[in-house]
Each structure stands twice: as structure tokens, then as C-alpha cells.
Amino acid sequence: MSYQVLARKWRPRRFVELVGQEHVVRALTNALESGRMHHAYLFTGTRGVGKTTIARIFAKSLNCERGESANPCGECAVCTAVDAGRFVDLLEIDAASNTGVDDVREVIENAQYAPTRGRYKVYLVDEVHMLSKNAFNALLKTLEEPPPHVKFLLATTDPQKLPVTVLSRCLKFNLKRLLPAQIVAQMRHILEAEGIAFEADAIAELARAADGSLRDGLSLLDQAIAYGGGAVRAADVRAMLGSIAQGEVGALLQALAAGDGKALLDEAARIAGFSPDFGAVLDQLAGALHRIQLRQLVPGFRAEGEDEDPLADALAARLAPEDVQLFYQMAVTGRRDLNLAPDARTGFEMTLLRMLAFRPAEGGAAAPAVTSGRSAAAPAAAAGGTRAAPAAAMSPPS
Ligand SMILES: [Zn+2]
Incomplete structure (x- = not known):
């Protein structure tokens, strides 16, 4: 057959x-x-x-x-x-x-x-x-x-x-593009009816990559089933799409929140080890920043069909809302300029370093106490918009 x-x-x-x-x-x-x-x-x-x-x-x-x-x-x-x-x-x-x-x-x-x-x-x-x-x-x-x-x-x-x-x-x-949640629901329905094993993370990734088109989503699902030998696993889907696990995106943002350049580059090197599509990784980073910002500025708001996201919850408390805005901009421009970079990995790392460089160095090192203090004051600062320009807040060179 x-x-x-x-x-x-x-x-x-x-x-x-x-x-x-x-x-x-x-x-x-x-x-x-x-x-x-x-x-x-x-x-x-x-x-x-x-x-x-x-x-x-x-x-x-x-x-x-x-x-x-x-x-x-x-x-x-x-x-x-x-x-x-x-x-x-x-x-x-x-x-x-x-x-x-x-x-x-x-x-x-x-x-x-x-x-x-x-x-x-x-x-x-x-x-x-x-x-x-x-x-x-x-x-x-x-x-x-x-x-x-x-x-x-x-x-x-x-x-x-x-x-x-x-x-x-x-x-x-x-005709509207479908929401990832609608695509996820349909994939789940089909896989259950077909008796094909799947991981929830795997179909979430596929639905995101489908970009609003159910037909594209189902054709990716066909590919994933073939790739995984009859099962749909998150690791296979990521390898297929060139994307990385949400945990990896979280680790990058944790390193940025802590202002820890070494941890940031170590994580970037680890990600590079998967030979991902760096554009897709920057997309994921921008997507995570969007979810974080939603939590910060509209507490209690939950995007339609969104699952629990403890990582975004944790980062929303650690990052200042205006930094999240800035990081988002940098992720998007970094993605746009990726093909102008000497190579994709360089472009990716430069985008991360830019985020690190522009991170306002308030009160020197970001000790945990400072971080939690910042997050409490942050929404007011974002609403007032009266914050020193990031460049002014950077420490002078050498
Ligand atoms: Zn009929």
C-alpha cells in the first residue's frame, strides 16, 4: 500500500x-x-x-x-x-x-x-x-x-x-493564517488517530515552523515521521529544522541576565556543535523574548493556546523589560543581517555579544540581589521610558 x-x-x-x-x-x-x-x-x-x-x-x-x-x-x-x-x-x-x-x-x-x-x-x-x-x-x-x-x-x-x-x-x-495552537491540535489529533508516537515538544516545534499554514505543517510532519522512522521525536525535529531546544535558548538568556560573557560564549559554542540554522535560532530567541516581555508588561496575559512556560516566567523576573526590548531588536536585526556576516556563526555570536555589550551595567556586576531589585523597579521604568541610553550606561573602554 x-x-x-x-x-x-x-x-x-x-x-x-x-x-x-x-x-x-x-x-x-x-x-x-x-x-x-x-x-x-x-x-x-x-x-x-x-x-x-x-x-x-x-x-x-x-x-x-x-x-x-x-x-x-x-x-x-x-x-x-x-x-x-x-x-x-x-x-x-x-x-x-x-x-x-x-x-x-x-x-x-x-x-x-x-x-x-x-x-x-x-x-x-x-x-x-x-x-x-x-x-x-x-x-x-x-x-x-x-x-x-x-x-x-x-x-x-x-x-x-x-x-x-x-x-x-x-x-x-x-483567510487567516492558523495559530500554532490550532496546528498543534490538528497534528495531535492526526497522530493519535494514526497510532504514531510523538513528543509534545516535537509537534510544538513543527507547528511553529509551519508559519500559519496547516498544509506546510502536515508536510513537515510527514518528513518528521519519515526521519524518525515512524515516531515523532523532538530531537529529530530539531535536527531536521535546524532549531535548538528551548532549554538552550533559556541558557543564552540566563547568561545574558547574569552578564556572564564566558557562559554566553560557552553556550553559543555548544549550540554551534549541533550545526543549527542560526537564523532559526535567532528566531527562537526573539520568540522567547516576546513571551518574556508579555509576562512582564501584561501580567496574567497568556497567549492563546500557550502552555506552561516556567523558563519564560523565571526570565521575566530576572531581565529588565527595556533590556528585553533591546535584545529583541538585536535578535531581529541580527537575523536580518546574518547573510552579511562573514559566516553565520560569527553573525550569531556578534548578535549575542552586542546584547552583552549594550546591557546596562548598573551598579557594576549583576549580583543576584541587584537583579531581583531591578526587576521590581523595572516595569515603572519601562512605562515612564525615562531610562539612560544604554550606551551612556556602559562602562568606558579599558
Ligand atoms: Zn452527497
């Missing part, structure tokens, strides 16, 4: 199974149930967040042999054909890969003719702003006088490139 990739195997078949995009689901469901369908919908947003899936469920809803409903049966000939990706009245056009092809124009012009098998023809035109001029004119003409049996689902990552004539004829929805 051939291995079916998870994104395909687990593609939602009903609106209720769809992860995220509740606003779109609700609008389409209401329209289907009330029978007040718009004839053209425009989805904007990034890739891998569910456009094709929504189009397929929508096509089933309109054409299911057991009647039009937001909850198609999933069993009739129409539903199974749509699920298998071979329903003749669902026409998927990827304008990004078909721009010059003339038959796209023909396909759109054919919208005038009645559907072959269902009650409606559903057009999904992805990256619609990239259609050829001819195809675009055909689309516009059809949108101006839409035949009653045609529904358009247009999608684009770049709505600015669409003329007003198209925009004004569509009901617009922004």
Missing part, C-alpha cells in the same frame, strides 16, 4: 472538520442554509490555509445528490467524486501556472453552458490576479452577467493587483 501524505489523507471533508476560518465557514453555511448565495467569493490570504478544501466542500454542498445543504452527505456519487478530485463541475484553475494558456479563457467562457452532472458549476480560480489578459476579460464578462448555475471562488495572495471591477462583484473574505 502506498503512503498517502497526511495533508491529502486528512483533508477535511465537511465544514465542521475545517481547522480555522470560522468566519468563512459561517458565511457560507448561512448562505447555503438560507438559499441566498452570492455568485462570487474572493478569498485573500496566504497559501496552505484551506482554499481548495473550502472550494471542495462548497461544491459538494451545492451539488450533493441528497440536496443542497451545508452538510453534504459525503457518500453519494457527487460527493465521492469531489472528494477524489474528479468532479467535472468543479473547475480548478491555478492562474499562477496557467497564465499564458489560452484554454483557461475557454474554460471560463464555458461557464455559460449548463453543468454536466451537478446543479452548479463551481470555479476555483487560484492566484486570480495572474490570469492572462484574455482569460481575465472572459472572467470579467462572466462576473458581469453571471449565469444562475455558476459560482466563483476566486483566491489571491495579492488583492491589490485586482481591478475594482472584479473586487466590487465579489464577497470578500480574508
Whole structure:
């Protein structure tokens, strides 16, 4: 039996199974149930967040042999054909890969003719702003006088490139990037159903790397399963992604909080031993600083779906909020300039040393007593914004 990739195997078949995009689901469901369908919908947003899936469920809803409903049966000939990706009245056009092809124009012009098998023809035109001029004119003409049996689902990552004539004829929805917690939940659900062992840290890392796209996340998950020989382990995922354990990020920040340059460089050397992607490491550092700052400035606030994070709690008490801001800036710029550095490790170390150098040396060495005193006074300082410039607070050279 051939291995079916998870994104395909687990593609939602009903609106209720769809992860995220509740606003779109609700609008389409209401329209289907009330029978007040718009004839053209425009989805904007990034890739891998569910456009094709929504189009397929929508096509089933309109054409299911057991009647039009937001909850198609999933069993009739129409539903199974749509699920298998071979329903003749669902026409998927990827304008990004078909721009010059003339038959796209023909396909759109054919919208005038009645559907072959269902009650409606559903057009999904992805990256619609990239259609050829001819195809675009055909689309516009059809949108101006839409035949009653045609529904358009247009999608684009770049709505600015669409003329007003198209925009004004569509009901617009922004498809949202998924939250890491939503991706984690879906991965957990799939792995449990597939009987595949996994570590929670491993899927958290994968969800972060998925960057809002469930499809990308599931394809990383496929990779991780293959890499780990059938199990998903955090160490494997890190090796695969070039990222490091949160504990390592914490050790860097502990060394910075203590102003301990030797510990900082020792830790950097240890991290370099994993041959990580230093850009990904700086991303992780920035992410940790974000979580720390949230705790400092908005006590009690917890990002949606966030787990316990004792490391961030501890560092929030040790680092001054304005240092956290500064470190964050340095991590982000350090990442941006990484390819300008002589090599990635140098760029990474220079970013860390910069954090160390700019750390205000209040009262000399940061003894634990000083550190805890600072943290108590720190929120006020951050709110007032009346703090000496870091450069002024640095000790003079030699
Ligand atoms: Zn059906």
C-alpha cells in the first residue's frame, strides 16, 4: 500500500472538520442554509490555509445528490467524486501556472453552458490576479452577467493587483493564517488517530515552523515521521529544522541576565556543535523574548493556546523589560543581517555579544540581589521610558 501524505489523507471533508476560518465557514453555511448565495467569493490570504478544501466542500454542498445543504452527505456519487478530485463541475484553475494558456479563457467562457452532472458549476480560480489578459476579460464578462448555475471562488495572495471591477462583484473574505495552537491540535489529533508516537515538544516545534499554514505543517510532519522512522521525536525535529531546544535558548538568556560573557560564549559554542540554522535560532530567541516581555508588561496575559512556560516566567523576573526590548531588536536585526556576516556563526555570536555589550551595567556586576531589585523597579521604568541610553550606561573602554 502506498503512503498517502497526511495533508491529502486528512483533508477535511465537511465544514465542521475545517481547522480555522470560522468566519468563512459561517458565511457560507448561512448562505447555503438560507438559499441566498452570492455568485462570487474572493478569498485573500496566504497559501496552505484551506482554499481548495473550502472550494471542495462548497461544491459538494451545492451539488450533493441528497440536496443542497451545508452538510453534504459525503457518500453519494457527487460527493465521492469531489472528494477524489474528479468532479467535472468543479473547475480548478491555478492562474499562477496557467497564465499564458489560452484554454483557461475557454474554460471560463464555458461557464455559460449548463453543468454536466451537478446543479452548479463551481470555479476555483487560484492566484486570480495572474490570469492572462484574455482569460481575465472572459472572467470579467462572466462576473458581469453571471449565469444562475455558476459560482466563483476566486483566491489571491495579492488583492491589490485586482481591478475594482472584479473586487466590487465579489464577497470578500480574508483567510487567516492558523495559530500554532490550532496546528498543534490538528497534528495531535492526526497522530493519535494514526497510532504514531510523538513528543509534545516535537509537534510544538513543527507547528511553529509551519508559519500559519496547516498544509506546510502536515508536510513537515510527514518528513518528521519519515526521519524518525515512524515516531515523532523532538530531537529529530530539531535536527531536521535546524532549531535548538528551548532549554538552550533559556541558557543564552540566563547568561545574558547574569552578564556572564564566558557562559554566553560557552553556550553559543555548544549550540554551534549541533550545526543549527542560526537564523532559526535567532528566531527562537526573539520568540522567547516576546513571551518574556508579555509576562512582564501584561501580567496574567497568556497567549492563546500557550502552555506552561516556567523558563519564560523565571526570565521575566530576572531581565529588565527595556533590556528585553533591546535584545529583541538585536535578535531581529541580527537575523536580518546574518547573510552579511562573514559566516553565520560569527553573525550569531556578534548578535549575542552586542546584547552583552549594550546591557546596562548598573551598579557594576549583576549580583543576584541587584537583579531581583531591578526587576521590581523595572516595569515603572519601562512605562515612564525615562531610562539612560544604554550606551551612556556602559562602562568606558579599558
Ligand atoms: Zn452527497
